[in-house]
Amino acid sequence: MTVRTLDEYPDAVREEVARTREVVAALHAELPRWELVVWTAGNVSQRVVVDPSGPGEGDLFVIKPSGVTYDQLTADAMVVCDLDGTLVDGDRSPSSDTAAHAHVYRHMPEVGGVVHTHSTYATAWAARAEPVPCVLTMMADEFGGEIPVGPFALIGDDSIGRGIVETLRESRSPAVLMRNHGPFTIGRDAKAAVKAAVMCEEVARTVHISRQLGQPLPIAQTDVDRLYDRYQNVYGR
Numbered sequence: 001m002t003v004r005t006l007d008e009y010p011d012a013v014r015e016e017v018a019r020t021r022e023v024v025a026a027l028h029a030e031l032p033r034w035e036l037v038v039w040t041a042g043n044v045s046q047r048v049v050v051d052p053s054g055p056g057e058g059d060l061f062v063i064k065p066s067g068v069t070y071d072q073l074t075a076d077a078m079v080v081c082d083l084d085g086t087l088v089d090g091d092r093s094p095s096s097d098t099a100a101h102a103h104v105y106r107h108m109p110e111v112g113g114v115v116h117t118h119s120t121y122a123t124a125w126a127a128r129a130e131p132v133p134c135v136l137t138m139m140a141d142e143f144g145g146e147i148p149v150g151p152f153a154l155i156g157d158d159s160i161g162r163g164i165v166e167t168l169r170e171s172r173s174p175a176v177l178m179r180n181h182g183p184f185t186i187g188r189d190a191k192a193a194v195k196a197a198v199m200c201e202e203v204a205r206t207v208h209i210s211r212q213l214g215q216p217l218p219i220a221q222t223d224v225d226r227l228y229d230r231y232q233n234v235y236g237r
């Protein structure tokens with residue numbers, strides 16, 4: 001199989017790649033800002049969308065390179081991959097989580113952004129394979145219910161990506177806690193996926209603290225549904 005380099009793509013795609021590099025680089029700064037990552041852990045990607053009505057030329061995404069510290073993550077440092085996770089443009093190797101991101105983009109066409117962190121509280125729930133129960137109105141708003149747990153999966157093939165997609169398809173939540181690993185979040189773009197990662201950590205922390213004090217009270221499913229519908233219609237797309 002011959003992989004196309006970015007030079008072989010149309011101008012409109014190359015221009016959108018340049019814009020997406022800027023967006024993804026700027027959003028990476030949000031991960032340490034919200035204390036979701038340490039060292040070089042964590043990654044953000046965004047699909048390159050040129051013509052939202054049609055597939056084809058723009059089936060690329062921009063993602064963080066592997067092993068680069070957050071203060072070096074400029075737009076130029078980002079790498080571009082196709083939906084098989086193959087490097088199309090960039091000086092470094094793509095993030096070791098690239099196959100998982102690519103799997104999500106291939107199987108969830110509505111998803112335009114993916115984020116992965118090992119944020120402390122969300123990962124603590126993942127270590128126990130316990131979903132974060134929906135006991136906060138902001139959880140009903142943002143997640144439409146509990147934050148589910150995905151299967152245990154080792155890095156190296158598409159099993160992480162499969163686990164993410166299979167779990168999120170059964171849920172309204174844009175976040176999944178991969179067992180013994182940490183959260184992956186999705187959104188219509190990378191900014192929405194970063195917001196979901198921030199909110200996931202926030203509610204994991206709050207519900208954990210509530211558990212220290214007693215048993216948090218559940219919210220009735222009808223109220224969860226009403227909160228979710230209202231929030232997504234007022235604040236959603």
Ligand SMILES: [Zn+2]
Nearest residue numbers: 116117181182
């Ligand atoms: Zn990870």
